[in-house]
Each structure stands twice: as structure tokens, then as C-alpha cells.
Amino acid sequence: MSALACTVCIDLPKGWTVISSVRDYFNTGKHSLYLFIIPIVLYLIFFFLYPVIYEIYISFFDYSLGSPKTFIGLQNYVLMAHDVQFLHSLVTTVIFVVSAVGTELLFGLGIALLLNYESRLMNVIRTVILIPTVFTPLVAGLVWKALYNPDLGVISYYLRVLGIPIGRGLTVERSTALFSVILVDVWEWTPLIVIIILAGLKSLPREPYEAGVIDGASARQLFRYVTLPLLRPTIIVALLIRSMDALKIFDIIWAITGGGPGTSTTVANLRIFQVGVQQLRIGYASALSNVLLVMSVLVGVFFIHILYSKKYGGVR
Amino acid sequence: MYLWRKLVIVVTISTLVLGGFAVLGMSQEKPYKGIVLHMACMADQYANYLKVLGQKFEQVTGAKVNVDILGYTELYQKITQDYATHTKQYDLATTDIVWTGQFAKKGWTVDLKPLILRDYEQIGVPDILPVMWSEGSWNGKQIAFPLAGYANSLIYRKDLFNNLQEKAAFKAKYGYELRPPRTMKELADIATFFTRPKQGLYGLVANGARGPAVAQDWMEYMRAFGGQIIDSNGKVVVDSPQCLAALKFFVEIFDKWAPPGAIGYWWDDRETAYRTGRAVMEFSWSIARAGYENPSISRVVGKTGMAMTPSAPSVEPQFGFGGWGIAINADISPKRQAAAWAFIKWVTSPAIQREWMLHDGAPTRLSTLLDPELNAKMPWLHTMLKLFIDGNGNYRPRVPEYSRIQDILGLRINQAITHELTPEEALSKAAAEIKAIYGQ
CATH class of the missing domain: 3.40.190.10 (Periplasmic binding protein-like II)
Structure with missing residues (x-):
């Protein structure tokens, strides 16, 4: 501790009594630790806490950008409870998150297992596979929009050539539009899951496998009873990151379908954008955003609970 | 020799004096020198040449107009946020006919009616087709000037x-x-x-x-x-x-x-x-x-x-009938508003509108629609004129x-x-x- 305290000793001109006393305060043992956390605390206050508190505050007002604010208590939340479009967008968001992240996990796990051995080819593949993740989601959306184009798109053309019925087009039919945008999300973010799980696989101990082989376990049994339980924390972290990110989905959908046809791809963030940015109803949009914030927090708490809970074989 | 020297001195002095007047005159001709105006413009066919005209305007008045070309939704979002938060990002903006009521009610753009009445002759108001004024007219105000009639x-x-x-x-x-x-x-x-x-x-x-x-x-x-x-x-x-x-x-x-x-x-x-x-x-x-x-x-x-x-x-x-007016942000300084108004008058003038029409522009003036050379190149102008005459901008x-x-x-x-x-x-x-x- 004393060595640590030494690293933050501050030399100040004599006579600066107040500053000197601050210096003395920080130079004394445990207090010096505060110096290290001040930057992150300030960051959290200005860039996280203040916006969140302001968002909660403004959600109690009838406030359109450019007009005066009027305090209306919980009316925005009452209105939200009857806003069919927003409630529908919440359901769409849940379907999107569960489908996209679930598929990404399955593909990610499978591809990571395939890539989990060393060769020159594998090194190349591991690099190439990351390319979709490097795309800005909006750019990825625009590229896929062109591929999906019902009249001129390559995907539509080959699906029709193969005799697969796509109606008027994958992105313009209500039955397939959400599936189309989920597919793009899966394309873009599966590589991230692959890399996270691959890192987990590389860090697994060899001993449990050796013990399993000695006991006569088959490859399938090794995967089921050794690999999966050991990978559990890694998988949960991957799910945590992707679920919270998928809850905020906006750019891909905005670029490909704009939330249509009808309301079939209108997720919560898109509805909030329509209300807040297009209609400038900032107060109401803040109330809607708070719901999404609560959902994100609940998802985060759920996965962290699973991660640490002994009941579910957690790390604590 | 003496006469020769005298002549050189007279010519030199005359040149300096006249040159000085010329410089003074030029600075009067370019009253907005150094001003850079920012304009948000709808990404329609006419936008590219409007960008060129924005730069050309500098040669005439000294003020440059930088044109940002934006998609319909982005344009609306950007300018309404700019107006509502008074950030003065844009001095000028193309304004869809259907935004007239909202912008007028909020008072986001300058009421151009007094300026139009002041410069009535210079603008040639009777040359602008009556239906065009629905691009910006609201409750006795004119919150945008007719730019492009569709x-x-x-x-x-x-x-x-x-x-x-x-x-x-x-x-x-x-x-x-x-x-x-x-x-x-x-x-x-x-x-x-x-x-x-x-x-x-x-x-x-x-x-x-x-x-x-x-x-x-x-x-x-x-x-x-x-x-x-x-x-x-x-x-x-x-x-x-x-x-x-x-x-x-x-x-x-x-x-x-x-x-x-x-x-x-x-x-x-x-x-x-x-x-x-x-x-x-x-x-x-x-x-x-x-x-x-x-x-x-x-x-x-x-x-x-x-x-x-x-x-x-x-x-x-x-x-x-539809199309675009051009409006001045009410938040900008009077000097910038004056430069912006000068641009509006210039870009909608008969000569510039004619030039613009040859580069995917859109008409607002009767003289443009009746121009023989333009009609030879664009035989559909007479149909457009008929449509404008019976046009309804309020549906x-x-x-x-x-x-x-x-x-x-x-x-x-x-x-x-x-x-x-x-x-x-x-x-x-x-x-x-x-x-x-x-x-x-």
C-alpha cells in the first residue's frame, strides 16, 4: 500500500496550504486510492448518470423540441401503456433479440469448435471470419438492402431461380421481413461470438479432458460434460454482450426496412426514434427510452446473476 | 522630354485614382464578401447544380453558399432540430410545401413578405406563377420563397x-x-x-x-x-x-x-x-x-x-402541385439574413433560373416556362404550364x-x-x- 501511495505523491509549491493539505490527504495510505477512481467517477457522472437522470426527469413533462415544457406527472407513462404501436414494438424487440442472439450463439459455438485447432489455414480463416463485424451496421444494412432488393437483388434473383417462393420480396412481405433483418444481424455478429468462444476454448485446462479420455468418455460425452460446463461463463458473457446490444438494434433495420412493412420490423428503438427525432416529442420519447433502459438493465442483471450464482453452477 | 515626363506622371496618377475607384466600386458590388452561408438542400435532381450556383454566387456578391445535400427524412430532421434548438447550423434550407404550416406556427423562418414587397420590381413578382406562392404562404406570411415548382x-x-x-x-x-x-x-x-x-x-x-x-x-x-x-x-x-x-x-x-x-x-x-x-x-x-x-x-x-x-x-x-421553397433561418444575424435574401433573389432570378433549368432545375416563372429555347429542348414545358395554372398546392x-x-x-x-x-x-x-x- 505504501508503495502505491508513493506513486501518487504530489509536489506542490510551498505556501499553497489548501492544496498541500489535499496533497497530504492523498498521500496518506488508503486515501490515495480515491485518486485512481476520480476519473471514472467523473466520467460516469457526466456521461452516464446526468443523461439518465435528465431523461427520467424530462419523461415527466409534455415537451416537444422548441416548445415550453409542461409538467404532466406520469401521464407519458399512462399514454405509453395504451400505445399499441410501442407495445407491439416491444414484442418485436423481444422476438428479434431471442431469435438473433440464439442463432448467433448456436452458429458461434459450432464455428468456434470447428476452428479450434491450429494450422495456417485456421489462422487465415479466423481473420477472414471477422470481416462482417468490422462493417458499420448502417453500411451492412445498405449492402444487404441492395442484395435483398425484390426487383434487382442477387438474393431475390437466385431464390426465384431456385423456385423458392418469396412473394413480393423478402423484405417487403410481412411474413419474412423480420426474418430478413435477423439474418443480417446473425451475419454481422456471429463472428464476435465465435471469437469470444474461441478465446474461451483456448483457455480451457487440459486435465479434465485427459481424465475423461482415461475414463473412456466419447467425444460427444467430453463436449457435453466437460467442454460445455467449462465454457459456461464465456457463453454467458457472450450472451450478455450480444443481448444488451441487440436490444438497442436500430441501424440495420432502419437501413433495410425502415420499420416496415407495416409494423413488422418496428423494434422499440425505432419507435423511440420516430417519436423523439421525427416527431420531436422529447418528453414522451424519454418515457419510452426509460422502458428500454429498464429492459437492458434487467437482462444485464439476469445474466450476471446466472454467471455468479452457485445454484446455476456459477463462479461464486 | 519634359512633356513626356509630364504625361507619364499624369497617366500614373490617373491609373492609381481610377484603380482605387474600381476597387472601391468592386467592394460595393460585393457587399457580402467573406460571408459563408450554409444551406440544407433536398437531394432532388436540382440539387447538384444548386451547389454549383452556390459557389457562383461568390463571384457576384462575395458571399459563398455551401450546399449540403440531404435525403428527405434527414433534411426534415436536421433543419427542425436546428431551428428548435437555435443552433444556427443552416442559414438557408429548401422547405417542402407541406412543412409550411408547421414552420410558420413555430416562427422558425424569416417572414419574407416585407422583403418581397420592398423588392417587388427587382424580383419581378408578377412573373412568378400564382400557385408557386403556396410554397411558403401561411396566414398572411411568406415563410419561404418559391424555388422549385413541381x-x-x-x-x-x-x-x-x-x-x-x-x-x-x-x-x-x-x-x-x-x-x-x-x-x-x-x-x-x-x-x-x-x-x-x-x-x-x-x-x-x-x-x-x-x-x-x-x-x-x-x-x-x-x-x-x-x-x-x-x-x-x-x-x-x-x-x-x-x-x-x-x-x-x-x-x-x-x-x-x-x-x-x-x-x-x-x-x-x-x-x-x-x-x-x-x-x-x-x-x-x-x-x-x-x-x-x-x-x-x-x-x-x-x-x-x-x-x-x-x-x-x-x-x-x-x-x-408541390415542390420546394427556400427559407431563411430566423435565428441568424441580420447581416447573414441580408446575404441569404440576396442569394434567394439571385438564384430565383429569370437568368439564373433559365441556366438552372438546363441542369435539372425546376421552374417557378412564366418567362422560364415560355422561353423558346427551353421549350425546344424540353417540349413538355407547355404541359407543365397547364398543370401549374390549374394546380392545387393544398390537397x-x-x-x-x-x-x-x-x-x-x-x-x-x-x-x-x-x-x-x-x-x-x-x-x-x-x-x-x-x-x-x-x-x-
Whole structure:
């Protein structure tokens, strides 16, 4: 501790009594630790806490950008409870998150297992596979929009050539539009899951496998009873990151379908954008955003609970 | 020698004095030297040359106009946020005719009426067609100056309509001559006749993408059926029988006559469908007309006809008028406002508008539409003039609540064409939601 305290000793001109006393305060043992956390605390206050508190505050007002604010208590939340479009967008968001992240996990796990051995080819593949993740989601959306184009798109053309019925087009039919945008999300973010799980696989101990082989376990049994339980924390972290990110989905959908046809791809963030940015109803949009914030927090708490809970074989 | 020296001195002094006057004169001619104005501009065909004109303006007045070209939705979002938060990002902005009421109510842009009256002669106000003033006029104010007038017309494949075999086949099937349709029934017949998916040919195309694209295109058909969103007494009548007939017809377009992807079309997609020869007819804005004759983007060069849009029986024909005004941000300093007003007068002047027309511009002046040289190059200008004379700029309600109305229609009409709702349900919901805005 004393060595640590030494690293933050501050030399100040004599006579600066107040500053000197601050210096003395920080130079004394445990207090010096505060110096290290001040930057992150300030960051959290200005860039996280203040916006969140302001968002909660403004959600109690009838406030359109450019007009005066009027305090209306919980009316925005009452209105939200009857806003069919927003409630529908919440359901769409849940379907999107569960489908996209679930598929990404399955593909990610499978591809990571395939890539989990060393060769020159594998090194190349591991690099190439990351390319979709490097795309800005909006750019990825625009590229896929062109591929999906019902009249001129390559995907539509080959699906029709193969005799697969796509109606008027994958992105313009209500039955397939959400599936189309989920597919793009899966394309873009599966590589991230692959890399996270691959890192987990590389860090697994060899001993449990050796013990399993000695006991006569088959490859399938090794995967089921050794690999999966050991990978559990890694998988949960991957799910945590992707679920919270998928809850905020906006750019891909905005670029490909704009939330249509009808309301079939209108997720919560898109509805909030329509209300807040297009209609400038900032107060109401803040109330809607708070719901999404609560959902994100609940998802985060759920996965962290699973991660640490002994009941579910957690790390604590 | 002495005389020679005297002459040199006189000439030198004269040159310095005259040069000084010239410099002084130039600085008077360039009263806005050093000012850089920022303009937000709709990404329509006219935008690229407006950018060039923005730079040219510097040679005339010393003020430069930097033009940012933005998509329809982005333009609206950027300028409304700029105005509402008083951030003064833009000094000038192209302003859609339908935003007039909202911008006027909020007082976001400068009322140009006093300036127009002051510079009446210089502007040549009588030369600007009366319908153009609906781009920005609201309750006695003029919150934008007419920049680009658009006429909504029926665009059709003249080569197919004039083809003798097609004409004979059509007459045999329907019992009357194939010609540009005058009624909605004829429009439906011709659309059916020319829809041949195996040949990649579709009879009629419209915008279907959720949002302003589908809402605004449906309103063209609503007008043709004699419908209104808000009647003259301020009552919401979007669920009227006329509007319902218009929506049923609109749904048919996507079910029967349009290319498969039309449900996702924005304006540029619809135009592409026509220019690539896949669509035979469309209701379109005149700004796109010149593009059909541009071989680098069109496969229908020389094959396009332009006619007045058809209408339902017993509906007095009225033609859709739209387009863009140019407005000055009310937050900017008086000096910048003066420079911006100078730009508006210059860019809408007869000479510059004529130059602009040769580069995908749009007219507002009678003299531009009657210009012999322009008419020789663009024979469709006389049809545009007719459409402007009988043009109606109010069929899309230019009310302060327009954006919210359009948002509602953008969803409900899209739900109808994708069969998520029946036309009756869609208009019933739209009517209830629009009535809620007005407390009806």
C-alpha cells in the first residue's frame, strides 16, 4: 500500500496550504486510492448518470423540441401503456433479440469448435471470419438492402431461380421481413461470438479432458460434460454482450426496412426514434427510452446473476 | 522630354485614382464578401447544380453558399432540430410545401413578405406563377420563397401507347382507343392491359415504403378520387367514401399492376422502375421529367409522354402541385439574413433560373416556362404550364400538424397495401388518430 501511495505523491509549491493539505490527504495510505477512481467517477457522472437522470426527469413533462415544457406527472407513462404501436414494438424487440442472439450463439459455438485447432489455414480463416463485424451496421444494412432488393437483388434473383417462393420480396412481405433483418444481424455478429468462444476454448485446462479420455468418455460425452460446463461463463458473457446490444438494434433495420412493412420490423428503438427525432416529442420519447433502459438493465442483471450464482453452477 | 515626363506622371496618377475607384466600386458590388452561408438542400435532381450556383454566387456578391445535400427524412430532421434548438447550423434550407404550416406556427423562418414587397420590381413578382406562392404562404406570411415548382402528372410510355398492334389489341379487349387515361377506370384498364410479368413489364407503379413515400403517393390518388384529409371546416374526413375508394384503388396497384418490390419503393425506386422500362405508367413529379431523356440513367429516352393525371367521374380535375421553397433561418444575424435574401433573389432570378433549368432545375416563372429555347429542348414545358395554372398546392394539408398526419398515414396506408389491415380498418384508425391530434 505504501508503495502505491508513493506513486501518487504530489509536489506542490510551498505556501499553497489548501492544496498541500489535499496533497497530504492523498498521500496518506488508503486515501490515495480515491485518486485512481476520480476519473471514472467523473466520467460516469457526466456521461452516464446526468443523461439518465435528465431523461427520467424530462419523461415527466409534455415537451416537444422548441416548445415550453409542461409538467404532466406520469401521464407519458399512462399514454405509453395504451400505445399499441410501442407495445407491439416491444414484442418485436423481444422476438428479434431471442431469435438473433440464439442463432448467433448456436452458429458461434459450432464455428468456434470447428476452428479450434491450429494450422495456417485456421489462422487465415479466423481473420477472414471477422470481416462482417468490422462493417458499420448502417453500411451492412445498405449492402444487404441492395442484395435483398425484390426487383434487382442477387438474393431475390437466385431464390426465384431456385423456385423458392418469396412473394413480393423478402423484405417487403410481412411474413419474412423480420426474418430478413435477423439474418443480417446473425451475419454481422456471429463472428464476435465465435471469437469470444474461441478465446474461451483456448483457455480451457487440459486435465479434465485427459481424465475423461482415461475414463473412456466419447467425444460427444467430453463436449457435453466437460467442454460445455467449462465454457459456461464465456457463453454467458457472450450472451450478455450480444443481448444488451441487440436490444438497442436500430441501424440495420432502419437501413433495410425502415420499420416496415407495416409494423413488422418496428423494434422499440425505432419507435423511440420516430417519436423523439421525427416527431420531436422529447418528453414522451424519454418515457419510452426509460422502458428500454429498464429492459437492458434487467437482462444485464439476469445474466450476471446466472454467471455468479452457485445454484446455476456459477463462479461464486 | 519634359512633356513626356509630364504625361507619364499624369497617366500614373490617373491609373492609381481610377484603380482605387474600381476597387472601391468592386467592394460595393460585393457587399457580402467573406460571408459563408450554409444551406440544407433536398437531394432532388436540382440539387447538384444548386451547389454549383452556390459557389457562383461568390463571384457576384462575395458571399459563398455551401450546399449540403440531404435525403428527405434527414433534411426534415436536421433543419427542425436546428431551428428548435437555435443552433444556427443552416442559414438557408429548401422547405417542402407541406412543412409550411408547421414552420410558420413555430416562427422558425424569416417572414419574407416585407422583403418581397420592398423588392417587388427587382424580383419581378408578377412573373412568378400564382400557385408557386403556396410554397411558403401561411396566414398572411411568406415563410419561404418559391424555388422549385413541381407539377404532378401522369407519366406514360408514349411508344407503347402509339404502337399500332398494342392499340388494336387494347381496342379489341376494352372497346375504346388506347390513349392516356382520363378516368381512374381507364387507368385501371390500361394498367391491367400492360401488366405482363413474364416480359418484366408492369402497368402502373407507386411508392409503397412505409413513411412519407407511401403517404404522399396515396394522397395523389386521394386527390384524383376527390378525397380530402381535412375539409374546409377543419373536420377530419380521411375516412370518407372518396378516400376509401382511393385506398382500395391504391391497394390494387400493389396487388395487380406494380413490380413486386414496389411495396418497399421510395421516390427514387419508383423512378428507377420507370426509367429502366419496367413500369408503363406512374404519377410523378415534373422534376423527374428531364431524367427520362438522359441516356446515362434512362432506357426510355424519347419514349415518354406526360399528361394530366386522370380523375374519378364527377370529380373536377385538379392537378397536384408541390415542390420546394427556400427559407431563411430566423435565428441568424441580420447581416447573414441580408446575404441569404440576396442569394434567394439571385438564384430565383429569370437568368439564373433559365441556366438552372438546363441542369435539372425546376421552374417557378412564366418567362422560364415560355422561353423558346427551353421549350425546344424540353417540349413538355407547355404541359407543365397547364398543370401549374390549374394546380392545387393544398390537397396535402399544409397545416402545422402535417408531419404527424403524414406519420400516421405513412403507417396505416402501408398496413393496407401489405394487407395487415383492410382499407376500411386502415382509414378508420388513421381518422381516429388524426382526430385525436385535433381533439375531435
